[in-house]
Each structure stands twice: as structure tokens, then as C-alpha cells.
Amino acid sequence: MRHLILATGLIATATAAAAQDRPVLTVYTYDSFVSDWGPGPAVEKAFEAECACDLQFVGAGDGAALLSRLRLEGDRTEADIVLGLDTNLTAAARETGLFAPHGITAEFDMPVDWADDTFLPFDWGYFAFITGKDTDAPGDFRALGDSDLSIVIQDPRSSTPGLGLVMWVKSAYGDQAGAIWDGLADNIVTVTPGWSEAYGLFLEGEADMVLSYTTSPAYHLIAEDDAGKMAVQMDEGHYMQVEVAGKLAGSDQPELADQFLAFMLTDAFQSVIPTTNWMYPAKTPADGLPEGFETLIAPDKALLFDPEQARALRDAAIAEWQAALAR
Template structure:
């Protein structure tokens, strides 16, 4: 009987020692979707590290952050992926995230980047996307956008729940400064609706509900590569385009610290960089050996990236959002 118990104990210990570790990543729904980057990234990382990569999709990355805050130290997340530099400082102040161990010297970004907690993995520029088969009079500036015919409509995202929505507010703030509120009052009649996240907004646009949608300069590449369509374009604005650098960080509460750090480092690998352009439809943060798809050569190419310092955004975010809310009251 004792020998039998010893054998059973040995088998149990062996089973646990052979069990693959699971790394859980909270992110936005478009990243975790079957058509997003997650499946290819999981396949590549799991093969290299003999683990299970679990992506949990939430309506937005800000929503994912809030979920982690509610869960606290009991969160199942090991990594939060998908915030951008405009909101990262807000997340950093929660004290929930660990310092990273990634060498970021190989970064290839339009602006200098340095942070001890959040590691960048892709970037793009905000833009208003349209269908050139339906919209002939394309606005080329914020002024033109607020001077369209009365029946012209756009869809944007809520800055309280979407990094894209916040990015638009910061874009307008950089262009109009103290007159940003006045501009929002002028633009307000053209806003069809304000969605919680990007997926809902883009879906409405594709259904023909709106003439333009807040998205990215890189969004048309999806339609070119996957649908072989060239009618979806992004409008080039004279004022320039606000940038978005997406980042990821490890939770202090994670029980898979080493594996999580390995994933952050993996985000700067050639494998990860080659997946991003045609799955998340953005630019990788390191140069790729195979280069970008040809579709990217036809995209709107801003001469520089407009980007506010994250600490400044953290300090003024509530004020900027309240200014926007006040302007949109009808």
C-alpha cells in the first residue's frame, strides 16, 4: 500500500512538472481576434518556449486596464498589451506593473522612446478613413472636416474607453490649443455616433452608416492585401497626423515573470515584426528583413509624428476630456 502511494505521488509530481506554463495576455478585441495577430504570435511563441499563450480580448485596451484594476492582485493577466504612450503613464501610476528587462536599442520609431515599464510593439498614425467610391469631396484638414455639407457624418471613439478616441482629442488639442473646445462645437453636428471602441466604429463605416471613421493611415492596407480593394483610403491632413505607439507591460502579480519578460523581448524579434503589418495593420517597431508589404508604399505618409509627452497627457487628460464633453453637449 505504501509503495502504491509512492508511485501515485511520483506520477502526480511528474505530471505537474511536465505541464506547460500558461501566459495570459489581456488586450483589445481586434488583436485577440481569429483574424488578428494573436493566433500567429501564439503559434510562434509557444513553439519556441514550450508554453501556452492565452489572449483575452476586451472591447478596448483601456477596458482591459480597468479590468485589471478591478481584479487587482488577483488578476489572471500576466501581461497587458495594447495601451499606447498617451495612456501608459496613467497605467504606470497604478503601481500594478513591473519594470521590464528588454534591450530597446534596436527600436526603429519616428520619435525617441524610453520607458522602464512599457515596451513598444507597433505604431501608426491616426487618420480619417473613407471610401473613395462614396466620398468624392474629401476633407484635407480639420477646417475642411468641419465645413462639409450638412448630411456628412463621421464616427469616432470615446476617449474615456478608447486609445483612438483619446488620440483624436490630443490631435485636435495640438492643432487648436485653447480653441479646441470651440472646434469641437463646430464639428459636433457631423458626429453620427461615438463608439466605445475601434471595432464598433469601423464596422459602422463599412456598413455605410458614415462617410468617414477615425482609424489609421495603415487601415487601407488591410483592404488592399486581404480584399484586393483600393477604394478605402485615409485622408491626408495639412496639419499633420497624431501618432500612436502601442505598448505592453508585465503585471507585478504575475507568477510567470521570466516567461512574461521573454514575451516582451519576443515583440522585437523578426518573427513578431513580420506578423504585425498584415495582421494588426501597423508598422513594427524594429526593421524587418523581408520589408513591408507593397501595399504600405501607397499609404498616407506623414512627414513627422505629432506626439505629446505621456506625463503631460496624464496631467491634463481629465481636463481635455471634460473640455470635449462640454463642447459636445447639445
Template sequence: MPNRLSPLLSAALFCVVSSVQASEELTIYTHPSFASEWGPGPAITEAFEEQCDCQVNLVALDSGGDILQRLRLEGSSSSADLVLGLDTGTMETARQTGLLAPHDIDLSALTLPVDWSDSLFVPYDWGYFAFVYNTEQLPTPPASLDDLINAPDDLKIIIQDPRTSTPGLGLLLWMRSVYGDQAPEKWVKLKNKILTTTKSWSDGYFSLFMNGEAPMILSYSTSPAYHMAIDKTDQYQAVQFEEGHYLQVEVAALVEASEHKALGRKFLEFMLTRDFQRHIPLKNVMYPATDLGAELPGVFSKLIQPETTLYFDPAEVASNRSRWLNEWLDAMTR
């Protein structure tokens, strides 16, 4: 989850500029919350620049979906050396573009809930999608996905668009993994509870949810950690659903057109070190992808612990994504 809990996010270009003239530049397409001053980007790029004799430029696009779209549009003329912010819901589609290069690095340090041996994508964090609720607005939230779908229509939620947002796609996959072919009719029932569907996670979280527009929002099981550690409040909590929670693994990859592949691979290796991973828990508000010295803050012990991990193989997502999106669109317009 990129530091999805920063109070201010900019969708504009954000660059971390080195004060020293560097011999190489590394351009990374990412999302605004990773690049923001509250996110992990500034500290991570500073740490990497200290050892690489290079300058790291973070180009912040609106969302994970926009990263993929920009990569497709630019093709072999892309100015990106790396893309950081895709996930297990979008990575197979990115693979099929043919615009990414093998990373050729050792992944043995990874500690994920699923086995990982991919030749193109390097994970840097992971987490579970969950509905976060305002305990002051909603003292007793639905205890399951089924309870949410069958709740009175005056319970309003905020979700994200699965065409542009990785959490939005995550909910689509969550619904599909629980309900299978019945998912379209479940969407029809859920539709009347949806206050709005935002383009990105940050659009809904800060502008709407944090301003009390709805008592629940699609987010992450880790989101309350930021509020507890930084805002010093237990007001925002995640609901543990009986059916289980859908897993997201966030990844980075090397762009085939890059003229700095060796440097890009060094950054991918750096992602698996403590100097990168230690910034993940409270700046990206997710679980680190390794246990190399990335100790979790105490508030993480207060988070929900899903008993069932829901997950589709990325290839299965890619082969069904268009059909499942069309089913969702049809349900939303009935």
C-alpha cells in the same frame, strides 16, 4: 491598431490553447482584434509556444480602455501576466497605478518615429490616426482638419469615445495638439458632423462604416493597406491632413502581481523579433516597431505619409487627460 480590419470581432474571452501540456501558462490581457483568428495573436502565440514550453492564454477585453480598467479593478490580485494593447495615450495612467513591473530588456532594436527608453512599456507597433473615407460615397474628402470642422453639417463622420477607445483618445489629443486652448470650440463645430460616437473602433468600423452608414471614420493611415492587400480594393483610403497626424505607439507591459515574470519578460523580448514583428503589417495593420526582417508589403507604399508628426509626451497626457476629457464632454452636450 489591432487588426482593426477583421470582418468579425468577438469581445468575449479568447484563449489560444496549446495541444501539449505546458509547464507554465502566460495570461495576456489584450483586445479582441489582436486575439481574433484574423489578427496576429494566434500565429504569434503559436510561434512563442514552440520555444517556451508554455501555454499562452489571450484574454480579449473590449478595448484598450477596458484593459486599463480591468487592471485597475483587479489590482494586485490580477490574473494577468502581461497587458498588451495600451498606447502612448494611456500608458502613463497605467504607470501611475503602480501595478506594473520593469521589463529589464534591451530596446535597441526599436525603430520608432520618437525616441524610446521607457523602463515599463515595450512598443510592438506604431501608426498615425487618420480619417478613412469611402471613395464611392465621398469622391472629394476634406483636405485638412480645419476643412473637416468647417464642412457642411450633412457630411457625417464616425468617431470613437475617448473614454473607452485609444483611437478616440487619439482624436482628442490630435485636436488639442492642433488647436490648443481653442480645441473645445472646435469640438462644438465638429459635433454636428458626428453621426455617432462608438465605444470601440471595431464597433464603428464594421457595423457602421463598412455598411455605408457614414462616408468617413476615425481610423489609421494604415487601414487602407488591409483593404488593398486582402480585399483587393482601393475603395477605402485615408486623407492626408495639412496640419499633420497624431502618432500612436502601442505597447505591452509586465504585471507586478505576475507569478511568471521570467516568462513574461521572454515574451516581451520575443515581441522585438522577426517571428512577432512580421505579423504586424497585415494582421495588426500597423507599422512594425523594429526593422528586423519585418519587410512591409507593397501596398504600404501607397499609403499617405504625414509630413508632420503630432505627439504629446505621455506624462503630459496623463496630467491633462481628465481636464481635456471634461472639455470634450462639455462640448458634446452643448
């Protein structure tokens, strides 16, 4: 028995030593990506099977919080990859000088063309208000503000969905965006730091509606066999989100980072996205989208500022939101 214990201990020690010898690739991302039900665990397993490395995801709040953390850490960051920014943030992220070109040429299955040499998309979707199918929800922002419906949204200073909402209102209404926020202010019962908190409050019955994505009802349908949730189709159109990843110029694992970015565009990664991140994959897998996605609404009009427009308008759009909610 003592020999068995000794042998087992030696094996465990050897295994630990082998694990320590593997290069580590550190990926900063948002919290829901690394959750047990998010894409992180499946992506980690699939990539480690081919990279002979240790892929470590680090949750850093919601999407917009990633850029704040990166700015704070600067050249001292331990991140090799940042995954979870979107086009509302890429111009500001590029401006930090912390990112390196990816050198990848690819075609994507998205409603917009892509020619960014620094950031690669991994999924996309449309923002939407989610509610129960028994809710009589108006289909435009003015009527929503005039209604008695309660809404949970996310903070645009820390959350990419929250930022997407203020850009949505700005894109649809321009100089009248402030007036739209004045109308919505009484409907908003809570502003959360990130998406997970907001959606959880909605599911707990704390509000009639929550800001999320047109794809969110697919989760309830596929994972819970619940067809009772819907995305409200808005007459103004729906603002798009394209989520991206980028390589840090100061990475001490540049080749491994390149390998991960290339892997991100394969079926092994993209096929995980629809039923874990509940978004559309940037490249449709060979097997297509899961059954249930055909039931989702298709916005009549896609709204999206390009990265430079988003950077120019971001502060003003957030200020309009803040002013309305402070009254």
C-alpha cells in the same frame, strides 16, 4: 475495436494532462488583437512553439478599457502581461504601481526615440480619417466641421483611437480645441466603445468617414484587392500612436513574461503586425514591409504628447469633447 478505443482514450488523456502541466502565460489585450483575423492566433502559435507553455490571450474591450480593468482588479489580476496600452495611458498605468521594469535594451524603427524602462513598444501608426476615394474630404478639422460629411468615432474613455482623436485635436489647437469640437459635433453620427464597432459601421455605409489609421487602406488593398479607400491627409498633422506591452509585477510567471516581451521584438512577432494589426512594426522585419504599404500617405507633421503631458491633459481634452457632443 475496444482496445483501439481504450488506447485512443489513453492518448487523449495523456495529451490533456501534458497540456495542463504546461505553465500558463496570461496576456490581457484588446479584442481585435485576439480576433481570428488579428495577430493573436499567429503570435500564440509562434510563441508556444518555443516556450513550452500555454499562451492565453484575454480580450478586454478596447485599449483604454485595459487600464480600467487593471485598476479594478489591482493586485488580484490574473494578467502576467498587458498588451495594447499606448503613450496616452502609460503614465497613468505606471502610477498604479502594478507594472515591473522589463530590463530589455533595444533599438526601434519609429519616428520617436524610446527610453521607457517599463513599457515596450510593439507597433505604431498615425490616426486618420478613412473614407472612399470618391469622397471630397476636406484636409483640416475646421473645414471638416463645416462640411456635411458624417463621421463615426470611438469613445475616448474606453478606446485608444478615441482618446487619440481628442489628444490630436488638443495637440493641434490647444485652447481652441473646444471650438473645433463644437464644429465637429453635428458631423459625428455615432460614438462606439471600440475601434471594431466603428469601422464595421463605416463599412456598412452608416457614415462617410471613420476614425482609424493611415495604414487602414493597406488592409483593403492587400487583403481585399480594393484600392477604393483612402486616409485623409490633414493640414494640422497627424497624431501618433505607439502601442506597448508591460509585465505585471505580481505575475506568477515572471521569467515566461520576460521571454514573451523579448519574443515580441523578434521577426516572428513583428512580421505578423503589418498584415494582421495593420500597423507599422516597432522593429522592421528583415523582409521589410509588405507591398502596398508604399502607397500610404506620409503625414507632413507628426503630433505626439509625451506620457506625462498626455496624463496632464487627458481629462480636460475629454471634457471638451463631452461638452460639445452634449449640446
